[in-house]
Amino acid sequence: MAGCSQPADPALHRQFFALGTLVDLTIYGSAADTAERAATDIEQLFTRRHADWHAWQPGTLQATNRQLATLEGFPADPELLPLLRTANRLSRLSNGLFNPVIGKLVALWGFHSDERPDGPPPDNDRILELLRQNPSVADIALQDGQLQSRNPAVRYDLGGVAKGYAVDRGIELLQSHGIDNAILNAGGDLRAIGHHGDRPWRIGIRDPRGPGVLAAIELGDDESVFTSGDYERFFDHDGTRYHHIIDPRIGYPADTVTSVTVIHTDAATADAAATALFVAGPELWQTIARQMGIRYVMLIDHNGTIHMNPAMQQRVTFDTAPADVRLSKPL
Ligand code: AMP
Ligand code: MG
Numbered sequence: 001m002a003g004c005s006q007p008a009d010p011a012l013h014r015q016f017f018a019l020g021t022l023v024d025l026t027i028y029g030s031a032a033d034t035a036e037r038a039a040t041d042i043e044q045l046f047t048r049r050h051a052d053w054h055a056w057q058p059g060t061l062q063a064t065n066r067q068l069a070t071l072e073g074f075p076a077d078p079e080l081l082p083l084l085r086t087a088n089r090l091s092r093l094s095n096g097l098f099n100p101v102i103g104k105l106v107a108l109w110g111f112h113s114d115e116r117p118d119g120p121p122p123d124n125d126r127i128l129e130l131l132r133q134n135p136s137v138a139d140i141a142l143q144d145g146q147l148q149s150r151n152p153a154v155r156y157d158l159g160g161v162a163k164g165y166a167v168d169r170g171i172e173l174l175q176s177h178g179i180d181n182a183i184l185n186a187g188g189d190l191r192a193i194g195h196h197g198d199r200p201w202r203i204g205i206r207d208p209r210g211p212g213v214l215a216a217i218e219l220g221d222d223e224s225v226f227t228s229g230d231y232e233r234f235f236d237h238d239g240t241r242y243h244h245i246i247d248p249r250i251g252y253p254a255d256t257v258t259s260v261t262v263i264h265t266d267a268a269t270a271d272a273a274a275t276a277l278f279v280a281g282p283e284l285w286q287t288i289a290r291q292m293g294i295r296y297v298m299l300i301d302h303n304g305t306i307h308m309n310p311a312m313q314q315r316v317t318f319d320t321a322p323a324d325v326r327l328s329k330p331l
Contacts, residue, residue, distance in 0.1 A: 014039045018046035019053075019163050021187030027174070028181040028196050038177040042170050042184070049166050052079065055103060055157045056112035064147070065103065065155050068140070073148035081145060083165050086268050087158060088137040093292045094276035097284075099248040101135045103155030109253075111233060111244045112157075119237030127251035159244075164226060164271025167191045171267070189274075191224040191267045205316070208259035208300055215298075215316040217263070224267035228274040229259035247279050256281035256301055262289075263296035263312070270294075282307055286328050295331055 012027040012035035023046055027035040052060040060077045064084075067074045076084065087100040103112075108126060110117045133153035141148045158165075163186050170184045171191050181194030183201055192201040200220070204213035208229050217225065230253070234243035247254040260277045264270040273292045280288045282301045286309070289297050296312040305324040308316070309331045 011035045012039055014043070016043050016046070018043070018050045019166060019186060020050075021163070023187075024185040026183045026185075027179055028194070030179050030181070034177055034179065038174050038179055041173050041177070045170060045173060046166055049162070053083070053158050053162045055159055056107070061156055061158065068147065068149040068154050068156070069152055071149055071152060073141075073146050075145055076142070076147040078145070083158065083162065084147070084156070085142065086165060087156070087161050087272070088140065088142065090161060090269060090272035090276075090292065091137045094272065094288055095291070096136055096248060097279040097288060098160055098272045098276035099136065100158055100161060101137055101140070101154045101156055102246060102248050103157035104135070104153055105130050105246055105248070105251055106157045106159070106244070107155075109242065109244070109246060110235075117233055117235045117244070119235050119242065121237060121242050131251045160228075160275035161268055161272040163187070163189055164224065164267035164269070167224065167267040189224075189226040189267070189271065191222070192219045193222050195221065205261050205298070209304070213319060215318045217315055217317075222265060223263055224265065224270040225261065225263050226267065226270035226274040227259055227261040228278040230257070231259075245275060245278050254279045254281065257299055258302060259300045260285070261298045262294055263315070264294055286331060289331050297331070
């Protein structure tokens with residue numbers, strides 16, 4: 001999670017709820033009427049996508065999932081198609097640790113609900129049954145706009161990438177209005193373009209185990225910062241925390257990490273990579289980061305140890321010097 005430092009005199013600052021989170025747009029150094037028009041367009045874009053991409057409310061994605069389950073070929077929704085292509089590609093690059101078709105598993109864990117998730121965890125037998133069916137993007141044929149699954153267990157859940165994808169489209173929209181300096185922040189995950197006057201945008205990374213900010217990062221022109229954390233959606237049962245990021249290899253919440261922060265140019269890649277590296281954990285994150293083309297990673301494991309690559313270490317400024325830092329080889 002990251003928060004923006006607010007400029008003293010932004011051209012525009014707008015907040016609204018969409019995609020299950022608070023979206024916060026700051027535009028700097030543009031004419032007020034241009035900024036105003038762009039902000040209205042962004043709000044419309046996010047609100048529309050909220051319905052289209054929702055994993056458990058009626059909309060395009062739900063209809064697509066229903067058609068996939070028939071194992072018949074059908075024409076994909078043209079607005080959804082590029083997002084599905086992006087999700088499938090990022091899944092392959094992550095060796096399936098980011099797996100956008102484990103919707104049945106996420107639902108079994110109770111995370112497909114507007115209510116606060118609650119225990120107890122699902123029966124192990126039901127988890128094993130879904131694992132045996134092994135839904136993967138390799139089960140999906142996507143050609144000439146036609147979509148077909150050969151595995152009845154495939155269900156898209158785009159919760160690990162849709163926010164990033166929407167932020168990318170939002171930034172394109174701003175640029176089409178001629179806006180060069182802005183931050184589009186969706187629930188702490190963001191993409192920034194340009195700068196704030198004569199200084200770079202500066203953002204904070206949330207402490208996964210405290211109320212405050214752990215570290216600050218200055219952003220270059222056009223960078224995204226995305227964090228996946230076990231504190232975002234979870235329930236506690238018999239002293240164990242069960243959160244919303246599921247390890248597709250075992251069917252249980254990934255349990256070695258509390259948060260992963262990734263910097264990358266495009267937000268969709270940063271979003272999927274943060275989820276994938278959360279699952280990868282302290283042993284595997286470097287391999288998966290390299291495959292996904294990620295150059296900056298900070299991962300906090302269950303013992304509070306901070307794992308970073310050297311390029312990331314050079315960019316973060318900690319509020320309090322961390323007790324235990326483990327530097328990896330360069331990515
Ligand atoms: P994020 O906060 O970006 O890490 O995304 C977490 C959301 O992605 C969850 O709420 C689920 O909807 C979905 N999800 C959970 N586990 C995975 C996974 N291994 N791969 C892809 N999406 C996942
Ligand atoms: Mg993600």
